[in-house]
Amino acid sequence: MAWFRVPAPGRSSLRTRLTAAGLRDATGDVDLPADEPGVVVLSRAQDVVDPACLARRPGRVVVALAPGVDADPWSLLACGASDVVRLHGDDLRPVLDRLTRWQDVDVLVRAETARTGVVGVSQAWQLFVRDLVEVAHWSSAPVLLVGETGVGKEVAAHVVHRVDTRRRQHELVLLDCTTVVPTLAGSEFFGHEKGAFTGATTAHEGAFARADGGTLFLDEVGELPPVLQAALLRVVQEGTYQTVGGTRRRRTDFRLVAATNRDLRADGFRADLYHRLAAMTLRVPPLRERRDDVLPLFRHFLAEQGARVVGGPARRPAGGGPGRPRDDGPELSPEVADALCRHDWPGNVRELRQLAVRVAARHVGEGPVTPGDLPPEDRPRPAVPASPASVVPGDVPGPQWEHGLEGAVRDALRAGVGLKELKARTADLATRVALDVGGGTLAAARLLGVSRRALDYRTAAQDRPQPTDPSSDASS
Numbered sequence: 381m382a383w384f385r386v387p388a389p390g391r392s393s394l395r396t397r398l399t400a401a402g403l404r405d406a407t408g409d410v411d412l413p414a415d416e417p418g419v420v421v422l423s424r425a426q427d428v429v430d431p432a433c434l435a436r437r438p439g440r441v442v443v444a445l446a447p448g449v450d451a452d453p454w455s456l457l458a459c460g461a462s463d464v465v466r467l468h469g470d471d472l473r474p475v476l477d478r479l480t481r482w483q484d485v486d487v488l489v490r491a492e493t494a495r496t497g498v499v500g501v502s503q504a505w506q507l508f509v510r511d512l513v514e515v516a517h518w519s520s521a522p523v524l525l526v527g528e529t530g531v532g533k534e535v536a537a538h539v540v541h542r543v544d545t546r547r548r549q550h551e552l553v554l555l556d557c558t559t560v561v562p563t564l565a566g567s568e569f570f571g572h573e574k575g576a577f578t579g580a581t582t583a584h585e586g587a588f589a590r591a592d593g594g595t596l597f598l599d600e601v602g603e604l605p606p607v608l609q610a611a612l613l614r615v616v617q618e619g620t621y622q623t624v625g626g627t628r629r630r631r632t633d634f635r636l637v638a639a640t641n642r643d644l645r646a647d648g649f650r651a652d653l654y655h656r657l658a659a660m661t662l663r664v665p666p667l668r669e670r671r672d673d674v675l676p677l678f679r680h681f682l683a684e685q686g687a688r689v690v691g692g693p694a695r696r697p698a699g700g701g702p703g704r705p706r707d708d709g710p711e712l713s714p715e716v717a718d719a720l721c722r723h724d725w726p727g728n729v730r731e732l733r734q735l736a737v738r739v740a741a742r743h744v745g746e747g748p749v750t751p752g753d754l755p756p757e758d759r760p761r762p763a764v765p766a767s768p769a770s771v772v773p774g775d776v777p778g779p780q781w782e783h784g785l786e787g788a789v790r791d792a793l794r795a796g797v798g799l800k801e802l803k804a805r806t807a808d809l810a811t812r813v814a815l816d817v818g819g820g821t822l823a824a825a826r827l828l829g830v831s832r833r834a835l836d837y838r839t840a841a842q843d844r845p846q847p848t849d850p851s852s853d854a855s856s
């Protein structure tokens with residue numbers, strides 16, 4: 381139930397009218413109520429809104445200024461108010477209309493996320509998904525989704541299609557512009573007639589035709605070649621296209637949702653097309669800006685995997701069928717939860733999902749996910765290397781080799797280091813560790829998790845360190 385606050389005493393008539401409109405009186409609450417939108421009415425010149433309250437509850441509070449009360453609306457918005465309206469006489473409609481809209485948005489968000497298995501509890505995600513649903517449901521404008529790889533742009537495109545009641549009974553056509561082959565691009569977008577070119581043995585329906593009535597999602601739209609940018613602009617402007625080999629223009633009517641992880645304005649993308657696509661630009665926040673989502677998402681993905689793994693633990697059903705957010709995955713040990721929350725997730729939700737797949741494959745039984753369930757390459761680097769102290773004379777060497785030589789090689793390969801460079805780096809690393817431990821190559825080999833022969837081979841090209849502890853080498 382939406383709420384109101386009228387901080388000034390003696391405004392009982394205002395209270396009575398707001399209560400009669402179905403709002404709950406939250407004037408005495410210590411903090412702004414958390415789950416529902418509401419209104420704070422400033423009815424005297426000396427009334428103020430506590431900015432800290434707004435900051436904790438952004439996106440859901442309208443501040444209403446009674447006649448004669450003045451306040452800077454831009455400062456209130458900057459503090460977290462969603463809107464500032466001036467009341468005229470007894471008319472509460474501007475306030476009530478906004479609250480009703482936000483409640484409708486909430487209902488749609490809850491219904492759609494429950495139906496499609498979209499998970500997100502953080503404030504940043506909630507603000508994003510509410511904006512998305514509002515734009516998608518109450519307008520027909522194109523939507524541009526901007527965000528890093530793996531943040532959920534395609535997931536968001538599905539939400540747009542689902543909540544657009546005029547479009548959802550038609551098709552959502554997904555097209556990844558990075559995979560469009562230039563020579564076939566015309567056919568993929570426009571379709572072709574039978575015999576239009578060699579090999580065109582049948583007519584083919586392109587994306588513009590399939591999306592008619594529905595939604596066209598162009599992923600990585602920044603990769604679209606210039607010639608196709610021009611063609612797309614014409615379709616978007618005129619709502620017509622011509623098939624390859626066709627003789628007449630056909631009509632199409634779709635909602636365009638585009639996604640990019642680059643700044644199209646700075647990247648040689650056609651400015652006129654950009655302005656068409658960017659009518660409603662929404663930024664999908666990266667996972668590191670919504671760390672509250674990490675654990676719910678991880679448990680959701682683990683539960684999905686649990687249901688798929690043959691012989692996986694039989695868990696209670698998710699209570700909603702496939703695609704719904706799941707909270708029936710295994711618990712996480714505190715160390716695992718802590719490690720997940722600390723990670724920066726450069727690959728965003730996709731990276732988290734892939735980790736859940738790897739962890740689900742290692743996890744056994746009904747107990748919590750333990751640190752050992754994380755594959756070695758996914759474990760956080762320990763602050764202090766867990767090397768056997770007995771073989772580490774002298775200083776603790778740097779972090780590059782704390783996963784052993786194999787780990788260092790794997791890290792380098794992942795970073796795209798070439799083979800020649802890799803050879804030089806491993807030789808250098810092996811030599812450095814041997815020097816760090818006082819020149820004893822047997823101790824260094826143990827520390828790096830390889831045989832002494834392998835270490836000798838690696839360091840052969842380098843200046844061989846002189847052992848300072850001959851006894852350690854004598855024992856090999």
Ligand SMILES: Nc1ncnc2c1ncn2[C@@H]1O[C@H](COP(=O)(O)OP(=O)(O)OP(=O)(O)O)[C@@H](O)[C@H]1O
Pocket residue numbers: 497498499500527528529530531532533534535536599639641677729730733
């Ligand atoms: N909020 C979410 N709830 C559940 N699953 C999600 C959510 N966000 C993303 N995912 C999952 O994470 C993976 C990556 O999401 P998606 O493909 O939508 O990202 P993207 O931003 O479109 O990536 P790219 O930029 O690489 O195309 C998918 O498996 C998707 O189902």
